[in-house]
Structure formats: structure tokens, C-alpha cells
Amino acid sequence: MPEPTATAFRFDHLNLHATANAPALRLFSDVMGFKPGWRPPFPFPGQWLYDERGQAALHLVDAPASHGDGIQIGHIAFRTGEVADSVLTRLDDAGLSYELAVVPEAGDVQIFVPLPGGLVVELDTPADPARPAATYRSRLARSAIAAKTVPTSYGRSES
Numbered sequence: 001m002p003e004p005t006a007t008a009f010r011f012d013h014l015n016l017h018a019t020a021n022a023p024a025l026r027l028f029s030d031v032m033g034f035k036p037g038w039r040p041p042f043p044f045p046g047q048w049l050y051d052e053r054g055q056a057a058l059h060l061v062d063a064p065a066s067h068g069d070g071i072q073i074g075h076i077a078f079r080t081g082e083v084a085d086s087v088l089t090r091l092d093d094a095g096l097s098y099e100l101a102v103v104p105e106a107g108d109v110q111i112f113v114p115l116p117g118g119l120v121v122e123l124d125t126p127a128d129p130a131r132p133a134a135t136y137r138s139r140l141a142r143s144a145i146a147a148k149t150v151p152t153s154y155g156r157s158e159s
Contacts (some may be wrong), residue, residue, distance in 0.1 A: 013076075075133050
């Protein structure tokens with residue numbers, strides 16, 4: 001699949017939180033045919049499920065057993081070929097809060113934008129080649145890595 005052009009965003013994936021035995025997981029794999037595949041070494045457990053085109057369309061995060069068989073939407077993600085700094089400038093200009101993270105081993109910048117009502121939109125962008133990827137890590141991403149937990153809230157970046 002070709003990379004989107006600058007300022008063009010396309011759907012990338014849906015992030016779901018579920019226990020390993022959730023009925024939804026059987027739907028995705030046994031009925032719909034999604035297959036587990038490579039996942040970056042995030043500091044929290046989960047798996048990526050790939051569609052027939054090789055796209056990791058479902059990103060599953062392991063929920064604690066106390067979660068039951070339910071499934072929750074973590075976020076919806078879109079990808080662009082536009083460098084992160086450009087997108088961040090537009091978010092700042094629009095007065096929108098966001099949180100940053102960098103995908104381990106891939107170097108993509110993840111920009112998490114919380115919206116009223118609880119939906120979080122992730123914007124996946126390449127890092128600016130002139131800026132070290134590590135400088136994109138923000139307060140919440142650093143604390144999540146240190147605690148080996150999944151961030152549950154998002155706020156304006158401090159990086």
C-alpha cells in the first residue's frame with residue numbers, strides 16, 4: 001500500500017483493549033481471518049492482528065482478567081507522510097491537546113489527541129529527519145514506559 005502524501009491522512013488501525021479470552025478475539029481471528037503478526041516491543045502486553053493485505057489493522061492491548069469478556073476502544077489511528085513537527089504545529093494552532101510517543105524499533109511518532117466524549121485519535125507520522133526521535137517522548141510516554149503500563153489519559157505534550 002503506498003504511503004499517503006503530505007497532509008493526506010488514511011485509516012491505519014483500531015486499538016482495542018480486551019482479555020485474551022474475549023469473544024471478540026475469536027470473531028477477529030476465527031471468523032474474519034485476521035492473523036497475529038509482528039508487534040514492536042512496547043512496554044505493555046498485546047498483539048497486532050493483520051488483514052489479508054498485510055496491514056496491522058487491529059492493535060490489541062491485553063486487559064486485566066478483572067475486565068471480563070468485554071472489549072473497549074483504546075483509540076482509532078490515521079497515518080500521514082507529513083513529518084510530525086508540521087502536524088504538531090497545526091495541533092498547537094488549533095488549541096488541541098495531545099500526547100506523544102515513539103514506536104520502538106520503527107521510529108514513527110504517535111500523536112494522541114483526546115476528544116470530548118472519550119475518543120482518542122492517534123496520528124501516526126514520520127519523525128522529522130533533523131530531530132532525534134527520542135526528543136519526541138513526552139512526560140506521559142516516559143512515565144508509562146517506566147511503569148510498564150498503558151497510558152489511560154492524555155494531556156498537552158511537554159516536550
